[in-house]
Amino acid sequence: MPTALAPPPASPSAAEPAAGEAALRLRNLRKSYGDLTAVADVSLEVAPGEIFGLLGPNGAGKSTTMMIACGVLPADGGTVELSGEILSPDRRDLRRRLGVVPQDLAIYPELTARQNLRFFGRLYGLGGTELNDRVADALERTGLTNRADDRAEHYSGGMKRRLNFGCALLHRPSVLILDEPTVGVDPQSRAHLLSSVKDVAAEGAAVVYASHYMEEVEEICDRVAVIDAGRVLAAGTIPDLLAPLESVLRLHVTPPPGDPDGATLLPPAFAGLFDVVAQPSGVLTYALPRSRLNRDTTLSGVLAPVLEHVKGAGGRLDAVHTDEPDLERLFLKLTGNTLRD
Numbered sequence: 001m002p003t004a005l006a007p008p009p010a011s012p013s014a015a016e017p018a019a020g021e022a023a024l025r026l027r028n029l030r031k032s033y034g035d036l037t038a039v040a041d042v043s044l045e046v047a048p049g050e051i052f053g054l055l056g057p058n059g060a061g062k063s064t065t066m067m068i069a070c071g072v073l074p075a076d077g078g079t080v081e082l083s084g085e086i087l088s089p090d091r092r093d094l095r096r097r098l099g100v101v102p103q104d105l106a107i108y109p110e111l112t113a114r115q116n117l118r119f120f121g122r123l124y125g126l127g128g129t130e131l132n133d134r135v136a137d138a139l140e141r142t143g144l145t146n147r148a149d150d151r152a153e154h155y156s157g158g159m160k161r162r163l164n165f166g167c168a169l170l171h172r173p174s175v176l177i178l179d180e181p182t183v184g185v186d187p188q189s190r191a192h193l194l195s196s197v198k199d200v201a202a203e204g205a206a207v208v209y210a211s212h213y214m215e216e217v218e219e220i221c222d223r224v225a226v227i228d229a230g231r232v233l234a235a236g237t238i239p240d241l242l243a244p245l246e247s248v249l250r251l252h253v254t255p256p257p258g259d260p261d262g263a264t265l266l267p268p269a270f271a272g273l274f275d276v277v278a279q280p281s282g283v284l285t286y287a288l289p290r291s292r293l294n295r296d297t298t299l300s301g302v303l304a305p306v307l308e309h310v311k312g313a314g315g316r317l318d319a320v321h322t323d324e325p326d327l328e329r330l331f332l333k334l335t336g337n338t339l340r341d
Ligand SMILES: Nc1ncnc2c1ncn2[C@@H]1O[C@H](COP(=O)(O)OP(=O)(O)O)[C@@H](O)[C@H]1O
Pocket: 033, 036, 037, 038, 056, 057, 058, 059, 060, 061, 062, 063, 064, 065
């Protein structure tokens, strides 16, 4: 009698955290506004202590996904789980584990930072010395202690964003959802916010972080999902996502007056290696993707004769640089160059 084979161990999909129970798990979320599908199918998991980046062009469905994840917006389909428990409108206990910083500021301009924080703290059921301690901690974390008793309407954009962030932290959420929290802030406030987000994750919270700023996501996120048209196009650690992209060496050459197309500039043996792009300025860019090099055709074996030939043919080498794979290139590759509103 054949013995039953044990199923193979499930290979972790890139949309899942490395190990352990997910603090937040979104399964097949869907949401439409009339005929418009804002979220077509989004699934992802975030582990405790992990910062998960959501990247996507305007209108991709990031905010809708996040508002569903924090229980503010009902989904048409799919589930939100917090440590394995399904979030539903009657689970106020689960809602309390969530902290959210919405895309638009949600603070009272006529109240001071301390009053705003006390207000949000009370909403979460805090009071007494605990509330006092949490408010003092939030002021400290957001760098607002010195301005705690000034009205928020007199704050700079960065201070307002920091206060908005502090209001979401008061009840020590285990899942923190941040929707573009650094829009319109100065570099100091941005650095402060990013470092506070890292602190909160280091203390064990699972963080979902939507941003337009690739360098922010590169700096703080453990894993990233690129979403567009309400779907996850790619998800994983940044090195895994960038692995299929290659670095490209680019030579910028001014061709000689008699040869604007640069037909004479490359030695015939190497001509096929390079992609030639004419810039509007007349400068030619010769691009050499790394994958075209091999043991017989090395970079040094190509560069020296090419540079010599360019010079001999009357061309001028203006610049050499290497484009390394980065999130921006991945983002444009996945979502295209079409402008979004
Ligand atoms: N309340 C709403 N009513 C109608 N359409 C909406 C509403 N909120 C968002 N949308 C639309 O849903 C799509 C996704 O929006 P959103 O989730 O805000 O994307 P993102 O945050 O990635 O920019 C967009 O086309 C947007 O115009």
